[in-house]
Amino acid sequence: MPRTEARADLLRAGPFRLALGFAAALSVGMLLIFGFIYWQTSEAETRRMRRDLVQEAALAAQTRDDILLYQLQVRIMTDYHRVTVAAWFDADGKLRYGNLDHLPPDLPVDDNGHRLTVQTTGADQPQPAILAAARRPDGGVVVLGRAMDELLALQRVVARTLIAGLLPAVALVLASGILGGARARRRVQTVEQTIGRIMGGDLRERLPVSGSRDGVDQLSARVNQMLDRIVHLLDEIRAVGDNIAHDLRTPLSVMRAKLERGLASSDAEALRRGAEAALADLDKAFGMITALLRIAELEDSRRQSGFTTVDLVEVAAEVFDLYEPLAEVKEVSLTREDTGPLFVVGDRDLLIEAVANLVDNAVKFTPDGGRIVIRTLMRDGAPAVQVADTGPGIPPDERAAVVRRLYRLDKSRHIQGNGLGLSLVQAIAGLHGFELDIGGDEGGAVVTMVCGPRHEPAQAAYANGI
Numbered sequence: 001m002p003r004t005e006a007r008a009d010l011l012r013a014g015p016f017r018l019a020l021g022f023a024a025a026l027s028v029g030m031l032l033i034f035g036f037i038y039w040q041t042s043e044a045e046t047r048r049m050r051r052d053l054v055q056e057a058a059l060a061a062q063t064r065d066d067i068l069l070y071q072l073q074v075r076i077m078t079d080y081h082r083v084t085v086a087a088w089f090d091a092d093g094k095l096r097y098g099n100l101d102h103l104p105p106d107l108p109v110d111d112n113g114h115r116l117t118v119q120t121t122g123a124d125q126p127q128p129a130i131l132a133a134a135r136r137p138d139g140g141v142v143v144l145g146r147a148m149d150e151l152l153a154l155q156r157v158v159a160r161t162l163i164a165g166l167l168p169a170v171a172l173v174l175a176s177g178i179l180g181g182a183r184a185r186r187r188v189q190t191v192e193q194t195i196g197r198i199m200g201g202d203l204r205e206r207l208p209v210s211g212s213r214d215g216v217d218q219l220s221a222r223v224n225q226m227l228d229r230i231v232h233l234l235d236e237i238r239a240v241g242d243n244i245a246h247d248l249r250t251p252l253s254v255m256r257a258k259l260e261r262g263l264a265s266s267d268a269e270a271l272r273r274g275a276e277a278a279l280a281d282l283d284k285a286f287g288m289i290t291a292l293l294r295i296a297e298l299e300d301s302r303r304q305s306g307f308t309t310v311d312l313v314e315v316a317a318e319v320f321d322l323y324e325p326l327a328e329v330k331e332v333s334l335t336r337e338d339t340g341p342l343f344v345v346g347d348r349d350l351l352i353e354a355v356a357n358l359v360d361n362a363v364k365f366t367p368d369g370g371r372i373v374i375r376t377l378m379r380d381g382a383p384a385v386q387v388a389d390t391g392p393g394i395p396p397d398e399r400a401a402v403v404r405r406l407y408r409l410d411k412s413r414h415i416q417g418n419g420l421g422l423s424l425v426q427a428i429a430g431l432h433g434f435e436l437d438i439g440g441d442e443g444g445a446v447v448t449m450v451c452g453p454r455h456e457p458a459q460a461a462y463a464n465g466i
Contacts, residue, residue: 027170034162041158046130050113053132053144058111060142061134068142072097075144083147085120085129091139100143109133109141118145187216203231255281307432310348312376312385313340319355320374323363331368334359337375342383344451346432351385354428358387358447361422365391365445382451390444425449 060068068088075086076099087098095101099121107114111134119126131145190208197205206227207220255278262274320336327334344351355374362372370390377384422436429436429449440446 026173027166030162030166030169034159034166038155038158038162042155046115049130049146050132053113053130053146054111054134057132057134057142057144060144061136069097081149082120082123083149085118085131085143085145085147087143089141089143093141096140098143103133103141103143104131107131107133107143109135115148191216191220198227203227203234252281307345307347309343310346310351311340312342312344312351312383313338315348315351315355316374316376316385318352319359322356323359327363327372330363330366332363332366333371334363335371335373337373337377339375339377340383342376342378344383344432350428350431354425354449355385355387357422357425358449361447362387362389362391362445365389367391370444379448379450384448384450386446386448388440388444388446393440393442393445394438422447 060071063071072086072088075084085098085100087100087103088096089098089103090096093103100118101121104116104118107116111132113130113132115128115130117126117128118131128148129145130148131143133141133143135141187208187210194205194207206224209217209220209224211217258274258277258281262271265271265274316336316338320334324334359372359374366372366389372387372389375386375388377386379386422438425447426436428434432451435450437448437450438445439448
């Protein structure tokens with residue numbers, strides 16, 4: 001990157017602009033503070049000079065003539081810097097002694113200090129001074145004053161000191177901004193390069209996290225979580241595509257063979273039977289596709305706005321009534337064990353669909369003479385619905401895989417189905433914030449759908465009779 005472009009990027013960096021703004025605010029704030037200090041220092045010194053001069057003039061007005069003359073002589077003779085004003089005028093306004101040629105016409109004799117511009121004897125030019133005048137008992141006037149040179153010098157010293165303190169502070173802030181901007185630019189460049197590799201197809205790349213837990217780190221962490229989710233979804237899509245191709249290839253091949261045999265036969269009845277069998281296979285394929293679309297709809301989480309309070313006992317009862325005849329046909333005992341009522345917040349139809357899928361799987365895999373139990377219970381302080389059977393069970397190392405789309409255990413491939421039942425239950429549980437727990441042993445599977453903490457208020461409301 002050219003040096004001019006790098007410098008422009010540095011000046012555009014957020015930390016540098018923030019530091020620049022902070023430096024401007026600091027400068028304005030310090031100028032206001034310094035101005036206040038400057039003003040207060042000047043005012044305090046001016047008030048002190050006025051107070052002293054008023055007191056000295058009032059005392060001089062009461063002093064005997066010879067002593068006053070001596071005091072004025074000492075005041076003027078010891079004034080090496082020519083900043084003292086001292087004069088004594090008689091009742092007619094004539095100068096008796098002092099370094100003023102005449103009584104200033106705009107100087108009130110009111111025992112107060114006044115700022116005037118006067119020219120003392122021997123001075124090159126007029127200069128600002130603070131004067132105080134007091135009237136003597138004989139009608140004469142004593143004028144005492146002090147030039148503003150010392151006060152102006154003090155003001156200049158204060159101003160230089162304040163400016164000398166302001167410049168290093170501003171320079172330090174700007175230096176911090178430059179360093180922070182350079183560091184931020186390096187981090188942004190690293191992020192840009194990483195994003196470029198990700199856009200190039202390397203989805204395993206992740207944005208760097210420095211560990212400082214600042215805004216950039218938090219953003220990088222959230223983006224990394226998003227990338228993890230995207231990779232997970234892509235893996236699922238890839239797996240679904242592979243499973244669909246695997247599961248549809250066989251029925252489509254069988255369907256083609258049936259249609260070819262029907263077409264090759266001269267018997268119209270054989271053609272009709274082949275067509276009917278092909279339609280049945282097509283219905284199974286359509287059912288698989290419909291189930292996949294249903295799972296995708298549920299995972300989109302668009303139905304949560306219609307959630308209401310639902311009693312799990314009523315859900316279990318409705319599923320029991322639906323599957324009891326089917327269980328009797330297969331000579332499987334289907335029973336219920338209820339603890340409740342147990343209220344949760346959710347979609348009643350979806351909860352019935354989830355429990356129905358669990359019972360349907362149990363009926364399919366439970367051998368004749370087996371037993372299936374639908375339970376509603378409290379588990380770990382949360383309402384739950386559980387389906388237990390006496391079928392072959394699910395091996396522990398495959399329990400995480402059976403909720404994936406189109407996944408089927410090797411020992412269950414001879415049983416009619418598409419491997420989407422538990423995937424649909426998992427999608428409904430995820431939509432509701434439920435946890436799907438798969439347990440059991442070789443003596444049967446136990447699948448439990450446990451409500452999360454967010455359903456405790458509904459249960460507490462029922463317990464309080466609401």
